[in-house]
Amino acid sequence: MTAVLAEQIGRADRAQCRLHRDAEIQAWHELLASIEGTEWKRRTVCDEWDVADIAGHLIGQAEDVITPWSFPRRFRKGKRVYPGIPRFDAHMMVQADEHRGTPPAELRALFDTRWGKATRKISRNPELFRRITMQADGFPRMSLGYVHDVLLARDLWMHRDDICQALGRSFDAGPYAEEIVGQVMYDVVDGPYWDDRPTVVLELTGQGGGTYRLGRDEPVGRAAVDAVGYMRTLSGRDDAPVVSGDAAAVDAVSSCRMPF
Numbered sequence: 321m322t323a324v325l326a327e328q329i330g331r332a333d334r335a336q337c338r339l340h341r342d343a344e345i346q347a348w349h350e351l352l353a354s355i356e357g358t359e360w361k362r363r364t365v366c367d368e369w370d371v372a373d374i375a376g377h378l379i380g381q382a383e384d385v386i387t388p389w390s391f392p393r394r395f396r397k398g399k400r401v402y403p404g405i406p407r408f409d410a411h412m413m414v415q416a417d418e419h420r421g422t423p424p425a426e427l428r429a430l431f432d433t434r435w436g437k438a439t440r441k442i443s444r445n446p447e448l449f450r451r452i453t454m455q456a457d458g459f460p461r462m463s464l465g466y467v468h469d470v471l472l473a474r475d476l477w478m479h480r481d482d483i484c485q486a487l488g489r490s491f492d493a494g495p496y497a498e499e500i501v502g503q504v505m506y507d508v509v510d511g512p513y514w515d516d517r518p519t520v521v522l523e524l525t526g527q528g529g530g531t532y533r534l535g536r537d538e539p540v541g542r543a544a545v546d547a548v549g550y551m552r553t554l555s556g557r558d559d560a561p562v563v564s565g566d567a568a569a570v571d572a573v574s575s576c577r578m579p580f
Contacts, residue, residue, distance in 0.1 A: 323521045323533040329506040332499060337469035338443055340496045344476035345435045347494055348378070351480060352428045355487070360424055362486040365557050366479075371486055373416040374479050375427050380415025381472060382434035385441055394418075406457040442468045458579040460511055470503055471580075478555060478580055481548060493548055497528030501547050504554065504578075505532045513578040520569040524550060534572075541566025543573040555580035 332340070352375060360372040369377070384391040391411070398410030405413070422430070450465030462471075477493070477500055484491040494500075501524060508514050519535025524547035533539065543565035545553075553561040556577055563570045 323531045324502075324505075325536075326505045326509045326532045326534050327536070329502050331466075331506070332470070332503055334443075334465075334469060336499065337473060338439065340473040340500055341439055341442070341469075341476070343494050343496055344473055344480065345439060347480060347492070348435070348476060349428075349432055351483065352431055355424070355483075359487055364482045364486040365552075366482055368413070369416060371483050372422075372424070372427060373420060374483060375431060376419030376422065377412055377416040378476065378479060379419055379427070379430050379434050380412070381475065382431075382438035384415075385438040385468065385472075386434065408456040408458075442472075456579070470507075474500060474504065474580060478551060478557075481552070482557070491527075491548060493527035497547070498530055501528040501551065502530060502532075504551060505530075505534070508554070508576065508578060509534055511578065513576055517572045517576065518568060520572050522569075522573055523565075539569070540572075541569035543569040545573065551580075554578050 355371060360370065362371050363369075364371060364374060366374060380390075380394070384394070394414045395407060395411045398405075398412075398414045399407055401417075402410035402413055419427070419430070445464075445468070447465075450463060450468070452464045453461050454464065454467070455461050477497075481491045481493075505522075514534055517535065518540040519533065519537040521531065521533050521539045521542040523529075523531045523542065523544040525544060526546045526548060528547040528551075530547070543563050545561055545563040549558065549561055550563075550573075552558040553574070554577060561574055563574050565573075
């Protein structure tokens with residue numbers, strides 16, 4: 321299979337990003353409807369969070385879109401309540417804290433209503449607003465348009481896998497998995513995350529799979545790994561990926577991390 325030069329993928333346009341986001345919102349609606357009883361209290365790979373906490377965090381993400389002043393409020397609160405934690409992580413912990421203890425039926429309803437409003441608002445935001453930039457822990461400076469279009473869909477997608485893992489269920493990566501993964505590969509080389517690494521050909525297998533060339537030089541080798549599993553590795557969820565291939569390529573791929 322011909323490898324796609326990752327840096328040439330480019331950014332998905334606004335309309336396509338809405339398709340990604342809306343597909344994830346629908347998938348979450350179906351997932352939350354299927355969770356019962358003690359499943360809400362299952363621990364997840366996300367430190368200190370159970371299944372219900374992840375739902376609360378994601379509801380908080382939508383609220384921060386709908387009412388932008390909630391983001392700085394939570395950001396300040398996170399610094400005060402969690403002084404020893406990176407500020408962006410503390411902000412997300414506050415999102416989960418503020419919804420902890422909400423009954424499951426209310427969590428489901430809040431998720432649907434908040435994300436329905438949030439995705440419509442994102443689609444209507446004027447371009448000048450979308451160009452506002454922000455700085456978060458570990459991320460390069462990024463625009464609100466990028467956060468809303470790319471990172472929110474990615475967060476929904478990856479957290480859906482977190483919950484499936486916690487519940488012992490198979491993960492359906494969805495109809496846009498290859499595009500979501502492709503945007504991650506673009507970010508790997510567009511940001512500083514591959515700067516000191518050799519050029520490799522990376523074959524991502526399974527759902528969302530594709531073959532990518534990371535770097536412009538002559539590749540030092542090829543590596544292969546499951547696509548969804550590698551997203552978990554890049555995001556710091558799994559530090560022991562099953563990567564096969566040439567030693568130099570395997571080492572470069574296995575050790576790369578980036579904020580999600």
